[in-house]
Amino acid sequence: MDFGLAGRVAIVTGGTRGLGRAISTALAQQGCVVIACARSEPESLPEGVEFAALDVRDPDAVAEFVETVAARHGRLDIIVNNAGGSPPSDAATASPRFAEAITRLNLLAPYYLSRAAFPHLEKSPGAAIVNIASVSGIRPSPGTSIYGAAKAGLLSLTKSLAQEWGPKSIRVNAIIVGLAETETSADTYGSEATRAKVGQSLPLGRMATGDDVARAVLYLVSDASEYVSGAWLNVDGGGERPLFLDIVKGG
Template sequence: MIASNLSDADICLDGRVAIVTGGTRGIGAAIARDLLAAGAEVVVCGRSQPDGLPRAGDRTARFLPCDVRKHEEVAGFVDAVGREFGRIDILVNNAGGSPAVDAATVSPRFHEAIVALNLTGPVHLSQAVTSWMRGGRDAGSIVNIASVSAIRPSPGTAVYGAAKAGLLGLTRSLAAEWGPDIRVNAIVVGLVETDGEVEAYGSEAARAAIAAALPARRMGRPEDIAKGVVFLCSPMARYISGATLEIHGGGEKPLFLDQVERLGGL
């Protein structure tokens, strides 16, 4: 028998304080729940008070309002969390997204808002937490939630894809600049089913066809992403920084393979 060096302490986040942006619904809420379950105190933020908050057992996330696109709100939000808990150990830059638009005709103001939400906001949040994370007993952990749109063409959401690609570059650069006090990693998120996502794919049949085309034969679930976040924030990942974890069920099959198969090839 081979002895294992793993222990409960390797996945325990007791005493840690975590911020999850956009943590009131969807993937963000799943991340908040799993961090709570691992023992962390969790603060989520959004532009307005949600109807409910993420829970795990008898523990509930705290909510503070913050528009991550506005640096002055970000500074006040992070300072309020740090003052209340006396520390900040984890930041998950999860807030993001974009509706589909025509890149040629949409307004410059729209593009600026998408960049602010998906790239500039994470920059400001990461800056704001550094003073709380440096000098602690354990390294702080920042996890940036990116997208497959960052690593393949993203027609209809071109600026979103560009902003997420920038987030991957930011991850590598901050990891190099802020180590060893702060570890910075990213997760590339694939196609994920959340509430209301059937409409996003046009129909249940279209969603099922997309799921069947993935190597995992299903689309992702919010908890799949949450498990990756907990791992990257845990002591098990203490030597992981500047890395990109792809959680996409094996990725999307190249388009040319569909054409080859349709024409009687492979």
Template sequence: MALNIDLTGRVALVTGGARGIGRGISEVLLEAGATVVTCGRSEAEPPAGATHLLCDVRDADSVDALVAAIVADHGRLDLVVNNAGGAPYALAADASPRFHDKIIGLNLTSSLLVSQAANRVMQTQESGGSIVNISSVSANRPSPGTAAYGAAKAGLDALTTSLAQEWGPRVRVNAIDVGLVRTPDSADHYGGDATVAEIERTIPLGRMADTREIGGVAAFLASDLASYVSGATVACHGGGEQPVFLYVSQNHLKGETK
């Protein structure tokens, strides 16, 4: 029996859904039949078939207005993917309190604000709703240079389990711990295509994820196929990161055998 993800008739909000990983998620949800709304602080061109609204997800009033606009336009809200996030490289000793506050606000507090606003709608719907938080492998390992980001993502994983308990049975809440993903900015971010290729050789599956692969996991968690999945964190990292000592040791041995 074929198992298909069908989100026809469902209204989805993807924060930061016009670019990068968010765009891949939006594309997959659209193909599954969902009505998709993306949001961001600036104008952007979402995938064909989606609409884009302005919102600062760190601001509660802006978030409330966003959710109200979606419900006014579509009559409901069935799925939220809290994807907005990220952080530039900055050593913790050098970064300002304002910098840390912004990083934690974008990667943790914003997801709580959007989830709260969505939950108020979903709790009134007979079919309830689903919330998917886009977290990171940085939640579970050291994150030097992005310490506040890693701490925020660890908080997001913890938030996921708590909201699942508070808001069930009407609303399911899950997270995806995302590993390395290829985006149009990957080469610039990691220092060129050669460096990206070297990094990919350390991943068990031999490559970084495509953004749409993250979308596939999000679509599954939003679908009826995951009707009994809540409070879960799904690892989507291609097999995980090779321990540094093992990578160094293997390369040392390769050098000795040349």
């Protein structure tokens, strides 16, 4: 499927691994110029994807990076704020430094990049920002409470920027990613057998893949969604089954 993105310039944060790598690959295959940024350079990159070392939590570094990209390519059309995450942490004992770091990565960094990109996006006829959020932002997130709060903030930011920047023809949307399979899934969900069981608990019978998320990104940055802004698109296979249903059934 041709999404009509050839020649557009896209930045994907955290675009060298996991969901971000799938997003970078999909955009490049559609003919975009893709700059994937991360703190360290990967051993390999998808074909057609450039790499830039960047700490997205540093607003000055982000601003300099955006200006370099825009100057080199003459335009900037697409921002995918994908970088994020958090290790497990008990809310009662997490340090203020930890809480600030998680908030900077998952909430402030997308704002820093979007803000820096704004002057260039308003010149683009197809400007689009996609924030990669999480189900942790719309339901309780025990064990990663700061992360969940930051992702909830990112969803709020998405709607606010869509309203502020809509008159500049910049569309801002978010994807709420459900339980997903990546190269680090074993750390989160355990063994392959356990991950299969988790997937089977979802209505569509499996966890999300990078390609599932990437295809949603392609839709949201293309002209196919030209009147979609401020939206939260769930890519979660139908959502997690409420635990009480199994308790009632078992009782």
